[in-house]
Amino acid sequence: MTLFLVSLALAYIITLYFLTNPLKHTRKFMWRRFVNWFPLGMTYSFLYMGRYNLTVAAVALGGLMTKSEFGFIASAGATTYSVGLFFIGPLVDKMGGKRGMLIGALGSALMNACMAGALYLFMYDKLQVKLGVALAVLYSLNMLFQSFGAVSTIKVKSYWFAVRERGTFGAIFGTLISLGVYFAFDWGRAIADAVQLQQPAVPTTTRTILNSLFILDGRTVPALWLIFLIPALIMVVWALIDVVVLRDRPDQAGFDPLDTYDASDDDTKDKKYSYFQLIWKILSNPIILMIGVVELTSGVLRDGILNWYLAGLQQGGSATVCSSRAARHRRR
DSSP: OHHHHHHHHHHHHHHHHHHOOTTOOOHHHHHHHHHHHHHHHHHHHHHHHHHHHHHHHHHHHGGGSOHHHHHHHHHHHHHHHHHHHHHHHHHHHHHOHHHHHHHHHHHHHHHHHHHHHHHHHHHTTOOSSOHHHHHHHHHHHHHHHHHHHHHHHHHHHHHHSOHHHHHHHHHHHHHHHHHHHHIIIIIHHHHHHHTOSSOOSSOOHHHHHHHHHHOOTTOSSOOTTHHHHHHHHHHHHHHHHHHHHOOSSGGGGTSOOOOOOSGGGSTTTTOOOOHHHHHHHHHTOHHHHHHHHHHHHHHHHHHHHHHHHHHHHHHTTOOOSSOHHHHHHHHO
């Protein structure tokens, strides 16, 4: 049922995109722009999956990861993400959105694969450092690559959508971001449930698929590392699609440059700003500061819910996803 609703939402935003054409673009341009933004949006959605899968893994591990360890890992990642944006933003502005998204997706995929490896070693009692320390380092690097994602989507969008079109596209892209939360928690939880040792008499579809790909039968501990590995593989697939179809600007896809009617067309567009001049220009703008405060407060609420809601339910008495056998295996 949930998958049907998600498919319905995707169909709705795609239909909304083609029905909203205030500047009367040609059908050819509309289709090419769709081929540009849809893979870009799906890549960003699965970046979200590769970000919040940490929460799913922490809940699945149960007592094998304390709340303080999880809080330390999440805080290290959030700090890296916020500080990194001060440098990643200007960098993507120079290199272009396509390169930025590829770096973000492939880098995040690599870090998720490394987290999968660390968790695999931990579950088999072969990790030489504390799991919290290993994941804090790897998750921080993951969040550094994640910071490429948002600025890269904005960079590409700024060339392909005029000011009058950006409101509708913002709503569409917001839906794609929400899909990323769905991928992280619903797909992630389905993976966590499917890899448990104790399974119902009739295997779930997810269990059947994963068992055919990764051979789950016969394992002595649940394959929880797949919570990190599967998003990594999906991000690689979408990154390869981006290599083929994604273009930074319309003129790179065979169209005339789009007049976006924004500040890029004014008399100062050829003026070069140093890094510190650019940062000062941003921090001295009261509108940007107001938006920053709004984003800070809403971000605290959002991440507070996304990171701690499931952990709070578990603390309140819900059954842990991680099997007791795995817990006994770790305590030996």
